[in-house]
Amino acid sequence: MTEPIAIVTGATGGMGREIVADLARTHHVYALGRDDTTLAELGALADVTPVNTDLVVDLLDAADDQSCLQTLIDLQRVDVVVHAAAIATKFSVETATVADWRHAMDINVHVPAELTRRLLPALREARGTAIFINSGAGRGSYGDNIVYAATKHALYALADGLRKAESKAGVRVSTVAPGPTDTPMLEGLYAQDDKEYRAEHFIEPVEVARAIRMIVDAGESTQITDVAVRPRIEVGDR
Template identity: 85%
Template sequence: MGREIVADLARTHHVYALGRDDTALAELGALANVTPVNSDLVVDLLDSTEAPSAVQRLAELTRVDVVVHAAAIAEKFSVESAGVGDWRYAMDLNVHVPAELTRRLLPAVRAAQGTVVFINSGAGRGSYGDNIVYAATKHALYALADGLRKAESNAGVRVTTVAPGPTDTPMLQGLYAQDDREYRPEHFIEPAEIARAIRMVVDAGPSTQVTDVVVRPRIEVGDRR
């Protein structure tokens, strides 16, 4: 999903693509208008360190038109099976990192009257007994996006949540593997469709903002026959 988002935005923007997968970053760096930034976001943004990181240097940008928060982790946990470390790591990456990165970039986003996009999930509006940790982080992400939108509207900043349903990604493959279920890519949303949804948000006219976009499969997975 991240690759598709970067490739689409790079058609009209210079994109700083953040991640820690060297192979994926090298592929993105081969695209025009893309600067790969190798970063462990939890370490670089949340851990105390005096060493300047690549992310800290991005905070020196004076104009940022679009920020897309797409990094996340999803593992199945119930209340019984999740330990404190599981909760903390999921909240750090899924909620604390986007909040802190937004905070650091906010002056540049305000200067551009830019758009902040949070990638949420269908799990952000519901939960299951065996997927509570991930769902809780996505519920929190909705609150973060909603509060930021209200706080920054007078500065001209637009804030949007894009919530995909089941999308053909390594994350979803991992969740299916945890349950030992058959994985059928053709049953799920193609990642390029999420990039198209973000493009719609970014290209919205100056007098409006698209606050919530829900992207679902043409046929819901549970309804397939």
């Protein structure tokens, strides 16, 4: 395969689907997710290979040479990896259990760290780009959403340290931090609070894909390290 290669986790989520569709215009995309219906839809696109995987089980728990992801890990070059897989459930310090903390950290931090580690030789070979989808919660926190915010703070540290460690190897590292975006994840958080959900108040997922495209298309002499994507009118100002 001579065309550029991209790997997208969380490909069946609201942002992930748009990211896959956009990258597939110029890359062969491996779309990683767990929803069979959405994976089938993505697989119908040209230059998309759907991969059904539970990343915690297949990446964190499986032996290095026994993961169903081994075909991807054995790729000789990877031009782009987008870490879009994440979970968000509201917890306070009082309500979160150890299991809640571990589950969130596994998916939101440990998975992108481990997948990046396993793909580093291929990213270095391609002088590729690793993109971490963060959140406005990565720079602040709320009393009822501490677990999610803590994972996103950790993801910033992961991306920042990786960027410094890999710059001489030619790997570019970027963080894209969307504000409230019209996705099933956000709708679920609103449902937890029994609040009205109005999709028109939030960022359209395609805008996140466009931000990623800007990063991928950056010139050879630069890297775009941090992109904040905000709604035109902040939700709190409506």
